[in-house]
Amino acid sequence: MATFAEKAQEMIGMTPTYDDHQRAAIRAEAKRHATSTWFKTILDHHEAIEAAFQAVKEASNATQRARLQTELAGLLTGHSIAEEAIIYPFMKLEDSASDAKHAYAEQALAKMQMVALDQIKDKMSEEYTNKLEEIHDAVLHHMIEEERDFFPKLQEKATPAQNRKMTQHYADEFSRYMKGEAVVA
Numbered sequence: 001m002a003t004f005a006e007k008a009q010e011m012i013g014m015t016p017t018y019d020d021h022q023r024a025a026i027r028a029e030a031k032r033h034a035t036s037t038w039f040k041t042i043l044d045h046h047e048a049i050e051a052a053f054q055a056v057k058e059a060s061n062a063t064q065r066a067r068l069q070t071e072l073a074g075l076l077t078g079h080s081i082a083e084e085a086i087i088y089p090f091m092k093l094e095d096s097a098s099d100a101k102h103a104y105a106e107q108a109l110a111k112m113q114m115v116a117l118d119q120i121k122d123k124m125s126e127e128y129t130n131k132l133e134e135i136h137d138a139v140l141h142h143m144i145e146e147e148r149d150f151f152p153k154l155q156e157k158a159t160p161a162q163n164r165k166m167t168q169h170y171a172d173e174f175s176r177y178m179k180g181e182a183v184v185a
């Protein structure tokens, strides 16, 4: 019988994979098009999330891996809460309701999967690294959709006042969750 997480994955569709070169090209293009501060900040946070995944993968022992996993989960949650509080609602207002729904569903799944990862007791096991890889792939896919499709479109459609609102509100929500922790140098 399918788990809730498997049903959610089925609902949002298969996750295609992209190689590093394709992802780098998409991010470079997004950086060129990001004129609003909220979009630039999110790109910085996406890079911080990728670095946090890498750090968990490279951990040399279970204690270190558990600590880095907690840091990754905190960063993912802070980032996703801020997007869900202001960015996705504006996607809906700007006639991208299906994109907003899709983005919410993917982030809900990532939260469920991070708890499933946390439940794996042996942090150095194959089961753990497979689950971590699965989540990493899904998060990379989600970030590509945002960087290539959702956010350039939103930035373009939003008025200057709406872009300023998203910048301020995203920063407020993110820092409220992170309690002033610096995650991006």
Ligand SMILES: [Fe+2]
Pocket: 042, 046, 079, 083, 143, 146
């Ligand atoms: Fe994101």
